[in-house]
Amino acid sequence: MAGTMTGTAARPSGPREFLKTLLLLELWVGLWVTLKNQFRPHITVEYPKETVDLSPRFRGVPRLRFHPENGEELCIACHLCETVCPDNCIHIVSEKKPEGKGKRLVSFEINYERCCFCGLCVDPCPTKPLTAIYMSHDYEMADFKREGFVAPLKTLLGGVDSKEYKS
Amino acid sequence: MDPRIIQQIVVPLFQVLLVIVALPLAIAYLQLVERKVLGFMQVRLAPRRVGWHGLLQPIADAVKLLIKEDVVPEKSDRFLFTLAPIVTVVPALVALAVIPLAGAPLTIRGITITPWITDLNVALLYLLAISSLGIYGIILAGWASNSKYSLLGALRSSAQMISYEVPLGFAVIGVMILTGSASMVEIVNRQKAAGLWYFLPQILGFFCYFISAVAETNRVPFDLPEAEAELVAGFHTEYSGMKFAFFFLAEYTNMIVVSSIVTILFFGGWLRPFPNVAALGWLENGWLFLGPLVLGAFLGWLFDQRAGKDLRFMFAGGLLGAAAGFGFAWTDAGGLATLDVPVLSGAFWFGLKLSFFLFMYIWFRGTYPRYRYDQLMRLGWKWLIPLSIVNVVGTALVVTLRG
Numbered sequence: 102m103a104g105t106m107t108g109t110a111a112r113p114s115g116p117r118e119f120l121k122t123l124l125l126l127e128l129w130v131g132l133w134v135t136l137k138n139q140f141r142p143h144i145t146v147e148y149p150k151e152t153v154d155l156s157p158r159f160r161g162v163p164r165l166r167f168h169p170e171n172g173e174e175l176c177i178a179c180h181l182c183e184t185v186c187p188d189n190c191i192h193i194v195s196e197k198k199p200e201g202k203g204k205r206l207v208s209f210e211i212n213y214e215r216c217c218f219c220g221l222c223v224d225p226c227p228t229k230p231l232t233a234i235y236m237s238h239d240y241e242m243a244d245f246k247r248e249g250f251v252a253p254l255k256t257l258l259g260g261v262d263s264k265e266y267k268s
Numbered sequence: 269m270d271p272r273i274i275q276q277i278v279v280p281l282f283q284v285l286l287v288i289v290a291l292p293l294a295i296a297y298l299q300l301v302e303r304k305v306l307g308f309m310q311v312r313l314a315p316r317r318v319g320w321h322g323l324l325q326p327i328a329d330a331v332k333l334l335i336k337e338d339v340v341p342e343k344s345d346r347f348l349f350t351l352a353p354i355v356t357v358v359p360a361l362v363a364l365a366v367i368p369l370a371g372a373p374l375t376i377r378g379i380t381i382t383p384w385i386t387d388l389n390v391a392l393l394y395l396l397a398i399s400s401l402g403i404y405g406i407i408l409a410g411w412a413s414n415s416k417y418s419l420l421g422a423l424r425s426s427a428q429m430i431s432y433e434v435p436l437g438f439a440v441i442g443v444m445i446l447t448g449s450a451s452m453v454e455i456v457n458r459q460k461a462a463g464l465w466y467f468l469p470q471i472l473g474f475f476c477y478f479i480s481a482v483a484e485t486n487r488v489p490f491d492l493p494e495a496e497a498e499l500v501a502g503f504h505t506e507y508s509g510m511k512f513a514f515f516f517l518a519e520y521t522n523m524i525v526v527s528s529i530v531t532i533l534f535f536g537g538w539l540r541p542f543p544n545v546a547a548l549g550w551l552e553n554g555w556l557f558l559g560p561l562v563l564g565a566f567l568g569w570l571f572d573q574r575a576g577k578d579l580r581f582m583f584a585g586g587l588l589g590a591a592a593g594f595g596f597a598w599t600d601a602g603g604l605a606t607l608d609v610p611v612l613s614g615a616f617w618f619g620l621k622l623s624f625f626l627f628m629y630i631w632f633r634g635t636y637p638r639y640r641y642d643q644l645m646r647l648g649w650k651w652l653i654p655l656s657i658v659n660v661v662g663t664a665l666v667v668t669l670r671g
Binding site for chain 2: 128134136138142144147
């Protein structure tokens with residue numbers, strides 16, 4: 102068995118090596134390894150029933166958010182994310198605020214069929230300290246219809262928050 | 269009905285039907301065990317979705333294979349293509365006819381049911397002859413598919429099986445010299461008379477036989493005929509549905525046959541360990557508690573992997589099973605403990621040893637990488653054949669010198 106190896110490299114020889122080969126020592130070692138492994142707890146995660154723990158900085162699907170404390174709308178409808186988006190998957194409709202300066206959102210849509218999850222939309226977002234658009238912890242987005250991938254404002258606001266790295 | 273008719277016709281038919289019906293079911297579950305063990309060896313969970321811990325998976329697989337479309341390649345030889353799986357599966361099933369499951373026959377109302385279908389006095393020769401026939405199916409399958417992968421697989425297979433038939437035959441001769449018989453029942457009876465299992469005097473023969481047997485059944489590490497990395501699936505590349513199921517059935521039946529032969533020739537078949545030590549006589553009815561113990565440990569082990577808690581559940585299951593068995597034997601429910609049923613006892617020990625060798629097959633599959641073709645040939649011709657010849661000569665010398 103073990104004596105049937107063909108190799109150009111010189112193999113160690115001597116009575117000990119010969120005995121090792123004769124008693125198929127390495128084959129027994131191999132069997133022992135598999136036998137031992139059999140009794141180790143499994144590492145499989147049965148996905149729909151269990152999920153892996155996401156790391157705090159995991160970046161999933163881009164979503165929108167309100168201010169976590171006072172619940173104000175963070176987005177100022179500046180259209181920067183829409184402009185920077187390489188896939189043109191963001192569609193924003195805005196109107197002038199009835200009183201005061203600036204604009205407000207009428208609708209905000211992300212077409213996840215096109216989105217490449219690059220995160221470029223988050224970088225230029227001007228709201229401080231929290232960006233209005235952010236990479237959430239959502240990652241399950243399968244749907245049966247194509248329409249399901251065009252997410253309206255309501256869906257976008259329901260994202261699972263990511264834990265931002267505090268600097 | 270005339271008891272003679274029952275004895276001569278109904279009982280053999282019943283035995284044959286049992287083999288044909290029960291065996292595929294057993295094989296389906298053997299396959300589940302194989303997937304489980306392989307999965308555990310690779311620290312993952314094997315099938316778990318169909319039924320409790322995947323216990324219905326074999327049924328689902330069988331149904332899938334049965335209702336799957338039966339594709340026949342356009343340029344294949346239709347007749348041979350259909351014939352090949354049949355030629356493969358029939359010898360495998362027929363070989364089981366001479367395997368004795370236990371020592372003593374069961375007598376119910378004057379009708380004797382033997383735990384073997386037939387007790388040929390040339391059973392070993394018959395087995396060697398029948399197992400060689402299986403090659404034809406593989407070669408036919410490779411040729412008829414009209415596919416280069418199938419043909420290459422079949423060619424490799426024929427070379428391999430012809431090479432390993434030689435040490436296989438020689439390894440068996442050692443046992444034949446010791447017993448002076450080729451009947452399976454007689455061989456085990458001689459082991460009982462000699463008071464030891466033949467793997468001790470025939471360790472070399474056992475070694476040669478088992479390795480050749482693994483090669484003969486085309487299993488890892490000798491699975492070159494179906495080396496999936498090189499040949500897609502080897503000789504059964506073009507097969508699907510029922511025909512593929514036949515090849516599958518044949519492979520696993522061959523595994524069972526070969527493991528049974530190892531058990532009978534070298535490990536005393538249905539005999540308990542130390543068959544002549546009277547102090548271990550309680551092992552004779554050991555199945556009463558050893559059976560539940562093994563079953564409990566096995567179920568515990570299955571459950572263990574899910575919970576991932578070392579071996580707690582395995583031991584718990586084993587203890588629970590053993591306790592149940594002991595309690596059963598103690599209270600003697602159904603009078604089974606005092607009722608001496610050699611068939612059950614024999615079948616238990618036979619099954620235990622058989623399972624161990626089937627486990628070895630799976631264990632090898634989980635451990636060893638595939639041999640290269642020249643390594644395979646070198647091992648067969650330069651190591652196993654000389655070793656087995658040495659074994660034959662040595663055994664013959666010792667037997668002659670001791671008179």
